[in-house]
Amino acid sequence: MTIRTIATTPIAGQKPGTSGLRKKTPVFMGHHYLENFVQSIFDVVGAAGKTFVLGGDGRYFNDRAAQVILRMAAANGAARVIVGQGAILSTPAASHLIRLNKTDGGIIMSASHNPGGPEEDFGVKFNMPNGGPAPEGVTEAMYRRTTEITAYKIVEAQDVDLGRIGRTSLAGMVVDVVDPVADYAALMERLFDFDAIRAMFAGGFRMRMDSMCAVTGPYAVEILERRLGAPAGTCVNATPLPDFGGMHPDPNPTWAKALMDEMFGEDAPDFGAASDGDGDRNMVVGRGIYVSPSDSLAVLAANAHLAPGYAKGVKGVARSMPTSAAADRVAEALGIGSYETPTGWKFFGNLLDAGRATICGEESFGTGSDHVREKDGLWAVLLWLNILAVRKETVAEILAQHWARFGRNYYSRHDFEAIAADKAEAMMSALRGALPGLKGREVEGMTIAAADDFAYTDPVDGSVSSKQGLRVMFEDGSRFVLRLSGTGTEGATLRMYLERTAPGPAGLDLDPQEALAPVIRAAHGLARIADFTGRKSPDVVT
Known part of the structure; x- marks a missing residue:
């Protein structure tokens, strides 16, 4: 050689x-x-x-x-x-x-x-x-x-x-x-109550796991069907293929439509989940109810103690800035640390290494904990199964009780894909320049409390990350955030994040897009999205 x-x-x-x-x-x-x-x-x-x-x-x-x-x-x-x-x-x-x-x-x-x-x-x-x-x-x-x-x-x-x-x-x-698969599966057995989950499946609990012809397939089959006793066929699209079977391996309601149709159809399973190309993202769906990634993070943080690996409690919860503040409410109630970081899992690393955070999450369908230093789709699915097995309630019942206790953060992300980069940059530059003059302005019946370009100072090493997303925040707790994504390979993807708070108990059962309508109109108007990009509606809504 x-x-x-x-x-x-x-x-x-x-x-x-x-x-x-x-x-x-x-x-x-x-x-x-x-x-x-x-x-x-x-x-x-x-x-x-x-x-x-x-x-x-x-x-x-x-x-x-x-x-x-x-x-x-x-x-x-x-x-x-x-x-x-x-x-x-x-x-x-x-x-x-x-x-x-x-x-x-x-x-x-x-x-x-x-x-x-x-x-x-x-x-x-x-x-x-x-x-x-x-x-x-x-x-x-x-x-x-x-x-x-x-x-x-x-x-x-x-x-x-x-x-x-x-x-x-x-x-x-x-x-x-x-x-x-072997070492990872052994780790999951140490973190979760496999006996309780196995008993739940034995009792007739039905699940559908869609691996989208991507890498999670062999992991899901080994853990869910072989070790936990879920019926054969629980895991679909479980063979990884070089082209993902022609699928877009992004676990969201748009690209995992077949799973969504099944979960909202007649005789739907009790629980549904999907994972992405490399296994670090997840989507969770109950029978007839979709769980947003922001709500999933909050529910997992509130219930993690039900799993053996987290029985001593959670030290802190970290979320990316565009992710809804639902997890912040849980952290406040539990009296633990709450952290807001830029988008990108690497920003959670210092918090995890320093023992400040135990569970982290992003609105982009990524959730994880200090067991590894990446988001982990199958981990999130297994923690949900552990919670369901212990609480013996449906996904809908768990969400309803969570919102009644903590309030509901209506949340959605609108993606405008493959925009000409120069047009996207011009739009962002124009809004960035307008930010200092927005405070106090009334838009769609809401008064702007603050507007900025998010900057983050790492509490562990003091490093600073600037220009991480344009934020417009209203006095009632609503907000929108605009970012250009760095994960695409063609043109620019504009991501618009929208949030509005319903403190409860009233107003907890609205359609998210209906609840967010004033914030959506405000974002389009202030950013002049159609003027700069020619787009009036998003390509993907999650």
């Missing part, structure tokens, strides 16, 4: 976003593209003598990219790589393996909830030794390295057999191919 040093030149645009570098698959397959970025990772974090975890969500190019990354790791002097069988690992499972084996980090091949296939999306990100996504300082260093790279190292060798579990060697580097 020969280590080769290949001359290269910088490739523009290799700047990681909140979840690594994401581009169209043909871009990643282009000459030197993957190699330049991976070499930049190793140049920044160092590889000599280190151990890494490697895996991905099984999307198109996952298998070939894994072989390239292994050969580059060996060429850069890595001592060992732990890789999921078939180069498969869900993102939370990868985070767990990093932490369990005390490795020096890991490389995850995924574009999360984005579509996969020869013409769709691919992604690569680096997770730190704590199991969480690389912070901004590290990703910025990687990006700078991509702008000055002149060569990369790679071993000339045959492919490693990733289909067979066991240990092999590549140019002196140990390659351990492991069962991608």
Whole structure:
């Protein structure tokens, strides 16, 4: 085996976003593209003598990219790589393996909830030794390295057999191919009351788990059907496919329509759930009732003590700024810490590591805890099942009681996709410039209390993140937030977050879009969305 040093030149645009570098698959397959970025990772974090975890969500190019990354790791002097069988690992499972084996980090091949296939999306990100996504300082260093790279190292060798579990060697580097599910499933058994959940299924409880032809399928089948005794067929779309079966693997009411139709149809199951491309997101649905991610976070925080792994209580709850304040009310009632961070799971890492937060969540269908340093879709589903098994109530009954106690935060997100980037930026710039003059203005019968561009100072390390979203807040507690998403690969995605509070007991059973109508009109009017983008209605409503 020969280590080769290949001359290269910088490739523009290799700047990681909140979840690594994401581009169209043909871009990643282009000459030197993957190699330049991976070499930049190793140049920044160092590889000599280190151990890494490697895996991905099984999307198109996952298998070939894994072989390239292994050969580059060996060429850069890595001592060992732990890789999921078939180069498969869900993102939370990868985070767990990093932490369990005390490795020096890991490389995850995924574009999360984005579509996969020869013409769709691919992604690569680096997770730190704590199991969480690389912070901004590290990703910025990687990006700078991509702008000055002149060569990369790679071993000339045959492919490693990733289909067979066991240990092999590549140019002196140990390659351990492991069962991608086993260690993660064992962790879930330690956190949750599997006996109680098993008894609930034995008693006739019915569930539908839609893995959307993505990575969670094998995990869901092993845990739900084999270990918890759910009937065969409970898990649908459970075989990961390179193109996700043509699906958009984003677990929301729009893209998981088949699940929604079943849960709102005749003879619906008691509980429904879906997960995304790499297994870190979740959607939860009861019979005839949808659970918004913000409400799910609040309910999980209020009831986590019912699961053995959280019996001692929750230390604190953290949410991303665009996520509704429902979890804040729970934290206040429990007398625990409450934290508001920018969007991006990496911002929760310091809070989790410092023991300030136990449960974290984002409105974008991501929830997790301190068991790993990523959001974890199947973890959220299992915690819901644990709560249902102990309380012996329906999802609708649990939500009704929660709202009666804490009040209801009506909430929705409207996505305007593939907008011309220059138009989106112009709209955001215009609203940003108008923010200082908005206080005291009355819009749609509501008085503006404050307006700003959200900035965050990390309470653990003091780092500052600015320009994290434009906020307009009203005196009655309503608000809207506008952000341009960093997870797409084409044009710009404008996300509009809308919230209005019903303190209870009245006004708890309205349709969310009806309850939010004044806030929606205010957001469109103040931001002049149609004027700048030509769009009058969103592509996706969640």
